[in-house]
Amino acid sequence: MITSSVLGRFRPSPIAGIFSTVERLRREGRDLLDFSIGEPDFDTPSHIREAGMSAIERGQTRYTPIDGSIDLKRAIRRKFLVENGLDYPIDHIVAGMGAKPLLASAVQAVLSPGDEAIVSTPCWPSHVGMIELAGGHAVKVVTSIDSGFKMTASQLDGAINPRTRLVILCSPSNPTGAVYSETELRELAEVLLRHPQVAILSDDLYEHILFDGTPFHTIAAIEPRLFNRTMTVNGLSKAYAMTGWRIGFAGGPLAWVNGVRQIYSQCSGGLCSISQATAIAALEGPKDFLADRASRYQSRRDLTLQALGAANGLRIMKPRGAFYLMPECSGLIGTRRSNGEMITSSGDFARYLLEDWSVVVVPGEGFECGPYFRISIATSEANLTLGMRLIAEASRVLADTTGQIQLRTSQTSSVG
Ligand SMILES: Cc1ncc(COP(=O)(O)O)c(C=O)c1O
Known part of the structure; x- marks a missing residue:
């Protein structure tokens, strides 16, 4: 099948790609905590x-x-x-x-x-x-x-x-x-x-x-x-x-x-x-629900900032609007998973969160930037509380595993 050269001019939307992956994994029975979707969890009034x-x-x-x-x-x-x-x-x-x-x-x-x-x-x-x-x-x-x-x-x-x-x-x-x-x-x-x-x-x-x-x-x-x-x-x-x-x-x-x-x-x-x-x-029509919903997003932002504030290797800016947080994860680049695989990019970190922790975020590569990832807070407080605890834990495990691998390597080389 010969397709148009227009298709070569641009990449498909990475967010749409993640959307399909999440759909597929869910159909296969995976229970995921999804923070990738920029869609309000509220109903249309x-x-x-x-x-x-x-x-x-x-x-x-x-x-x-x-x-x-x-x-x-x-x-x-x-x-x-x-x-x-x-x-x-x-x-x-x-x-x-x-x-x-x-x-x-x-x-x-x-x-x-x-x-x-x-x-x-x-x-x-x-x-x-x-x-x-x-x-x-x-x-x-x-x-x-x-x-x-x-x-x-x-x-x-x-x-x-x-x-x-x-x-x-x-x-x-x-x-x-x-x-x-x-x-x-x-x-x-x-x-x-x-x-x-x-x-x-x-x-x-x-x-x-x-x-x-x-x-x-x-x-x-x-x-x-x-x-x-x-x-x-x-x-x-x-x-x-x-x-x-x-x-x-x-x-x-x-x-x-x-x-x-x-x-x-x-x-x-x-x-x-x-x-x-x-x-x-x-x-x-009436607009009062707009402020109510914004204040719900604000509480979720605060909850997320608090949960991730002390997480290893992450830095986070306090957003003033929209429903996303964009933590920087450069402190985790160079760390290793328990399978020995090194985290070299936010894409690797997002894959680690998905594979080992069933948490979905969008890596910075999707937003034309480096070691960041996006968390959507357009989801319930319960999901956020659990998901942020898992992200903080996942970051700690990376730091610990890397420390243990380094210790083993230095012990092996000093023995050798
Ligand atoms: C910045 C920005 N502009 C535009 C859109 C598209 O919105 P709509 O659902 O109206 O097509 C989005 C949706 O994610 C967005 O984040």
Whole structure:
């Protein structure tokens, strides 16, 4: 079978790969503690589910405009205006079957083959995959636990050249939970104002999952002079626990949004009509559950930090948003498992956790970064308590085993 050369341009999503592995192992009867999935364990609120049922009852089951019904766009317009202070005219708004395909179309609509696009790493791997799929080159600005996983203005400036067409921002970040402050976004905006050829894609999916009173800011609102170069993308999957309903949306400059529509016109049949009814109910209905759920995630973050705080070889940043922690495991690189195998990467560590402890995490390699791994806290307190105890224990066992192996080796060589 001869397949397209397009497939050679990008790697399949490593997170999707782990998802299939977990499914397979579970089918084979393995009992796993899974911290790999970025999906809320909460239910879609009942008023939203009821709106879906009522749409079915009313026979709202036909094609709608491919970029969303006018009622949905009105609800999105109000959301951007009220929550973000962004005043997008209706024709500057587009909805999609989840934020993911919408982001991919937005990247395709702005990049030409050979163009460069900047992402800061650790990053959501699909941001890189989308750039590569569009024929672009992903320029990775490396951040670390020591810089709070945030790209500085001078790093951004240093990464921009005449071929740069796009920068992708994601705050709160998947996978690090880092959140840009207003001042930090202003500093990035100052750089971008000096480079008018660069468009900005702001992935705001985790807007409503913030901790410790951290405020949310999005760049088009912080710097109105960037409004006409920024596409602001959001969706309902994370905060509203609506991953399966597949609703994402964006506001942006007309030419860019029209580019997305042009791509949709050949590749999409539009959004699920029933999901659109639920999206309107979500955007226009009660919002108090958002803060309640954020505070549940915050308690889980605290529980996780406490359980792993003293674990051998791990360093952890306190995330300010999203539902992930990204421990650094460089202190475990070079340690050995009881079978003698050396841990040389976060991939080895994740495999060890899976094979010996039945714990699933996503290794840093999946996020374009080094010795880190991602823990999703979108799971029950009970799972987290047990799972974090196992990770701490697994790290201690690695350190102990390595110590014993070293002792045996030195005894053998001194005897010899
Ligand atoms: C940063 C980020 N953007 C976009 C998405 C895609 O969300 P959706 O379910 O709306 O496609 C995800 C999902 O994991 C994400 O983490």
